[in-house]
Amino acid sequence: MPFPGFLFDGVRTPHRKHTAQAETVVMPPPAAVILPMVQHIGAPCIPTVAVGDTVDVGQVVGDSEQAVSTPVHSSVSGTVTALRDVELPGGRTVQAVVIQSDGEQRVHPGIAPPHVETKEEFLRAVRASGLVGLGGAGFPTHIKLNPPDPGRIDTLLINASECEPYLTADYRECMENPQDVLAGVRTVMTFLPVRQVILATKKDHPELLRVLGDIAAELTTPACRATAKALPARYPQGAEKVLISSCTGRRVPPGRLPADVGCVVMNVTTAAALAQYLRTGMPLISRRITLDGSAVAHPQNIRVLIGTPIRDVIAFAGGTKAPIRKLLMGGPMMGLAQQDDSLPILKQNNGILALAEQDVPSHPEEHCIRCGQCIRVCPMHLMPTALMDAYAARNADALQNLHAMVCMECGCCSYTCPAHRPLTQSIRLAKGFLRRQTSQQEVKRP
Amino acid sequence: MSDRWILSSSPHLHSGHSTTRIMGDVLIALIPAVIASFVLFGWRALVVETVCVASCMAAEYLSCRVMKKPNSTGDLSCMVTGLLLAMNLPVSIPLWQAVFGCVTSIVVAKMMFGGLGQNFVNPALVGRIVLTGSFPGDMNTWTHPFAWLGRAADGVSSATPLAMLKNGEIVAERYSIWDLLLGNRTGSLGETCALALILGGAYLLVRRVISPAIPLCFIGTVGVLALLCGENPVYHLLGGGLMIGAFFMATDYVTSPITTSGKILYAVGCGALTMLIRLGGSLPEGVSFAIVIMNITVPLIERITKPRPFGAERRVRR
Numbered sequence: 173m174p175f176p177g178f179l180f181d182g183v184r185t186p187h188r189k190h191t192a193q194a195e196t197v198v199m200p201p202p203a204a205v206i207l208p209m210v211q212h213i214g215a216p217c218i219p220t221v222a223v224g225d226t227v228d229v230g231q232v233v234g235d236s237e238q239a240v241s242t243p244v245h246s247s248v249s250g251t252v253t254a255l256r257d258v259e260l261p262g263g264r265t266v267q268a269v270v271i272q273s274d275g276e277q278r279v280h281p282g283i284a285p286p287h288v289e290t291k292e293e294f295l296r297a298v299r300a301s302g303l304v305g306l307g308g309a310g311f312p313t314h315i316k317l318n319p320p321d322p323g324r325i326d327t328l329l330i331n332a333s334e335c336e337p338y339l340t341a342d343y344r345e346c347m348e349n350p351q352d353v354l355a356g357v358r359t360v361m362t363f364l365p366v367r368q369v370i371l372a373t374k375k376d377h378p379e380l381l382r383v384l385g386d387i388a389a390e391l392t393t394p395a396c397r398a399t400a401k402a403l404p405a406r407y408p409q410g411a412e413k414v415l416i417s418s419c420t421g422r423r424v425p426p427g428r429l430p431a432d433v434g435c436v437v438m439n440v441t442t443a444a445a446l447a448q449y450l451r452t453g454m455p456l457i458s459r460r461i462t463l464d465g466s467a468v469a470h471p472q473n474i475r476v477l478i479g480t481p482i483r484d485v486i487a488f489a490g491g492t493k494a495p496i497r498k499l500l501m502g503g504p505m506m507g508l509a510q511q512d513d514s515l516p517i518l519k520q521n522n523g524i525l526a527l528a529e530q531d532v533p534s535h536p537e538e539h540c541i542r543c544g545q546c547i548r549v550c551p552m553h554l555m556p557t558a559l560m561d562a563y564a565a566r567n568a569d570a571l572q573n574l575h576a577m578v579c580m581e582c583g584c585c586s587y588t589c590p591a592h593r594p595l596t597q598s599i600r601l602a603k604g605f606l607r608r609q610t611s612q613q614e615v616k617r618p
Numbered sequence: 619m620s621d622r623w624i625l626s627s628s629p630h631l632h633s634g635h636s637t638t639r640i641m642g643d644v645l646i647a648l649i650p651a652v653i654a655s656f657v658l659f660g661w662r663a664l665v666v667e668t669v670c671v672a673s674c675m676a677a678e679y680l681s682c683r684v685m686k687k688p689n690s691t692g693d694l695s696c697m698v699t700g701l702l703l704a705m706n707l708p709v710s711i712p713l714w715q716a717v718f719g720c721v722t723s724i725v726v727a728k729m730m731f732g733g734l735g736q737n738f739v740n741p742a743l744v745g746r747i748v749l750t751g752s753f754p755g756d757m758n759t760w761t762h763p764f765a766w767l768g769r770a771a772d773g774v775s776s777a778t779p780l781a782m783l784k785n786g787e788i789v790a791e792r793y794s795i796w797d798l799l800l801g802n803r804t805g806s807l808g809e810t811c812a813l814a815l816i817l818g819g820a821y822l823l824v825r826r827v828i829s830p831a832i833p834l835c836f837i838g839t840v841g842v843l844a845l846l847c848g849e850n851p852v853y854h855l856l857g858g859g860l861m862i863g864a865f866f867m868a869t870d871y872v873t874s875p876i877t878t879s880g881k882i883l884y885a886v887g888c889g890a891l892t893m894l895i896r897l898g899g900s901l902p903e904g905v906s907f908a909i910v911i912m913n914i915t916v917p918l919i920e921r922i923t924k925p926r927p928f929g930a931e932r933r934v935r936r
Contacts, residue, residue, distance in 0.1 A: 183633065185631065186631075413928065413929065417928075425930060426927050426928070426929055495622075496623060497622070497623065498623060498624045498626070499623055500630060504630040505628060505629045505631060506629065507630065508628065509623070509625045509626050509627075509628075510623070510625075511623050532624055533632070535632070538637055538693070538734075538735075539732075539733065539734055539735035539736065540735050541637055541640070541695075541734060541735045541871045542735060542871045542872050542876050543640065543871045544871070544876040544877065545635070547877055551928065552927055552928045553925045553927050553928045554925070555876070555877075555924065575927040575930075578927045578928065581628070583629030583631075586629050587629050587631055588635060590636050590637045590640055591636075591637055592632065596627070596628065596629060597626075597628075600627060
């Protein structure tokens, strides 16, 4: 790039990693858990239990026949009290299994370490673990680890960059659980032979880089070189395409997948969770989340059972010190605002942020002064201001020409815009608009 | 309780950048040039600058009232326009003419096109061009620096270095390079002291208000073309309005291309047109016309300088 730090490389967001040194606290089981049947990208699960059933910890409560899907397990022992619809953070309404906890945390008798020798057994085990990408995307791990053409994959990237402000869940995983990270990556290397493994984090976490360096040293074999990579301290270095480009120099073309450039990207906590499953046989029923934000009395990292309502998590952590004005699932750059704190923690949730008044400023939108800042920061090399204008005119041709669908909604353009224009938000709407246009055309054609 | 929570689409964080801060930075960057104009041309320089800024603000405020739009003077862009226009005027300009130029800049070039962000040419330059066309005599009366202190022996009016070049006079007999750098030459209020303008430009670069593409390519093109045409590049770089044009006028966001490749194309065009006017035209100076002409080509430049999306191999055509 002609001017380092000047073009196409995201923004410098504030860190606000207040909880980086906070040892993870384990939260006891709540009175009830809500387990939505969609906690992944792919087909919804169908409940395998009925109201009134008694369930144990680790028991499957929802599964699907579809290939791209992943089962849901009970995180408590107790009684199924309802099968009801819940609205997910993204606005989608799905069925959920509600389980009243009996407080005993009785482990399901079927829980035992899986027998894993062949690749088929490995992939079956990964599917049975209920694992999805824990960094936020929620892509089923067994699909990710089974690329269509495994011979082309030569690089495994372990993503520990956690570039969103506030969040420290992945950081704590590496600091508290380096052995599981090591074991998880090693297992993946066994069943997905690669030539290089890169464990990446941002360069402003020197202690984490040291831990990753130690892990890399142990992983290195004659056939495979493992390294720890220091990424620029910018957002969104953790975004899959940006990460691949920073680590390998390869660029995933628009509409393609990391596998097309020979890469598999895996979140560091996902790798550790895989190792825990293979060791214990206990599927994904809990995870670490970062609870932070100016309204939270005691920001901290908490290990919570999947399905625990947000309000129980906040109450467990000591409640609020100021009225909540905005409740976010995820980080401030890409997280989803919620209006209901009875929603459960999902598999892919890495943080809950409760923001008080001072962090929820409202600023009127002004005219674009064409400063070009949005273009300079766009990691996908788009023209956000032109996209916003094209969407305002509902001009589908112009939106296609400006490659609206390439946008990954990282939020850099809105973050940096001096005129406070809702650029990311407009492009998000534009993508929906284009999708509807395309589906309408398909309806007309036959 | 949950009704009070704000629901909005991500991102939920903002950098704190604002239009007001950007315009404020431009004003700060102009402080060295304002000081230089006072030192060189005296109290009247400050009077002209104040009158221009005030009349631009008044013109914008009244335009907003008449157009029933919210008052937009708070974004400081009208102050930038006023100060930049003042920098382009001779110190002896009658004040009513300066006010006329300011009103033209704000009302005709800016507000009639929809205000900040919507104008297609640089308002301050429109003001300057209209004044030059309307009052060529007053706009070409150049006072010698330090005349206000009674130091300059040879009276009120004398030619600018570029005019001397045009007339075939030998500039070196009169001005050394230091005279040109420090501004000890005739010219408009803000254009003479190259050092003050470079200092202000450096501030804008450090603050990342402007990208180096436009000033570098603009100044570079003028320098290279002067050399190629057998002229002394020093007089072309420092003897006219190039420094203020390259750092402050051509870099105006609204009227320059938005991508870096577009900026380069535009700045090279500005430099080439400047030299074409200076060497081939009947005017001694061509910076303002060059910039205004290139302002008009910006939509065309933008059509051919769209960035290629990340990972796309070739320019995707429809």
